[in-house]
Amino acid sequence: MVTQGNDPNAAPLFSPRGSAQEIEEGRAFVPKFDAAGLITCVVSDAKTAELLMVAHMNAQALAQTVETGEAWFYSRSREKLWKKGETSGHVLRIAEIRVDCDQDVLWLKVEQAGAGACHTGRRSCFYRAVVRDAPGAPLTLEFRDDERVFDPAKVYK
Amino acid sequence: MVTQGNDPNAAPLFSPRGSAQEIEEGRAFVPKFDAAGLITCVVSDAKTAELLMVAHMNAQALAQTVETGEAWFYSRSREKLWKKGETSGHVLRIAEIRVDCDQDVLWLKVEQAGAGACHTGRRSCFYRAVVRDAPGAPLTLEFRDDERVFDPAKVYK
Numbered sequence: 001m002v003t004q005g006n007d008p009n010a011a012p013l014f015s016p017r018g019s020a021q022e023i024e025e026g027r028a029f030v031p032k033f034d035a036a037g038l039i040t041c042v043v044s045d046a047k048t049a050e051l052l053m054v055a056h057m058n059a060q061a062l063a064q065t066v067e068t069g070e071a072w073f074y075s076r077s078r079e080k081l082w083k084k085g086e087t088s089g090h091v092l093r094i095a096e097i098r099v100d101c102d103q104d105v106l107w108l109k110v111e112q113a114g115a116g117a118c119h120t121g122r123r124s125c126f127y128r129a130v131v132r133d134a135p136g137a138p139l140t141l142e143f144r145d146d147e148r149v150f151d152p153a154k155v156y157k
Numbered sequence: 158m159v160t161q162g163n164d165p166n167a168a169p170l171f172s173p174r175g176s177a178q179e180i181e182e183g184r185a186f187v188p189k190f191d192a193a194g195l196i197t198c199v200v201s202d203a204k205t206a207e208l209l210m211v212a213h214m215n216a217q218a219l220a221q222t223v224e225t226g227e228a229w230f231y232s233r234s235r236e237k238l239w240k241k242g243e244t245s246g247h248v249l250r251i252a253e254i255r256v257d258c259d260q261d262v263l264w265l266k267v268e269q270a271g272a273g274a275c276h277t278g279r280r281s282c283f284y285r286a287v288v289r290d291a292p293g294a295p296l297t298l299e300f301r302d303d304e305r306v307f308d309p310a311k312v313y314k
Contacts, residue, residue, distance in 0.1 A: 029295065029297055042211060051208075101275055105282075120258050129255050141256065
């Protein structure tokens with residue numbers, strides 16, 4: 001149970017999951033974390049609607065995001081809580097959080113404090129399209145919207 | 158290895174994963190499926206950029222999506238391949254497929270053949286925002302953009 005701050009007597013932030021009807025049509029926030037304790041988060045730019053990145057939160061990251069108004073995630077590769085922008089300064093300020101019908105995905109609409117959300121230096125992580133060069137050939141990638149807006153070598157020293 | 162159609166001698170659709178540099182900056186499509194053989198797919202409206210839904214594909218669903226130009230997914234709850242719209246008729250025509258930097262998320266830009274993508278009858282699955290009614294209170298949900306564009310009782314008979 002995740003409570004507010006570190007006070008064990010504080011009210012819990014999330015509610016227990018009920019019936020499908022309650023989950024889909026109710027007003028209780030009952031996020032579904034997977035077997036690893038994570039929920040998928042889709043992040044888009046609140047102004048342009050551009051899809052920026054997809055990451056994961058555990059309950060603690062979600063609680064800290066709500067408390068601070070800036071996006072925290074859980075890194076599966078580094079196995080630790082992680083504030084987006086802690087190294088780069090490119091924090092994501094939360095404009096709105098939406099949840100999907102079965103409450104197992106969060107959608108964060110954010111304002112970017114920095115130039116780009118992707119660690120490769122692009123505005124978005126989705127800078128390549130999947131294309132088929134010829135029938136029978138393996139699928140390949142084509143770079144689109146791939147301009148670098150910052151130099152990752154300078155930002156991640 | 159997923160090949161085109163059912164011909165075992167056909168060329169594979171996907172390439173094997175290489176170094177981080179190759180994955181992030183290369184032109185080879187090397188989708189990373191998780192331990193369950195799935196990759197997360199974010200689906201948005203190609204015209205309005207509205208986030209519609211998030212679902213998962215296995216290699217076969219991805220191959221059939223590429224072959225047919227319409228979105229196929231893998232249902233984790235029903236444990237089967239699933240064509241979006243097979244019951245409702247609300248198929249999703251693929252306008253573009255993007256992949257993220259580490260190639261473990263796909264972004265589908267689609268044109269909807271039907272009124273809505275959500276099984277609850279809404280255009281999008283993300284029809285509720287997470288809000289805090291009062292400091293110290295559990296988070297709750299507020300309905301936004303939640304107009305029903307079709308009657309699920311009639312569509313899913």
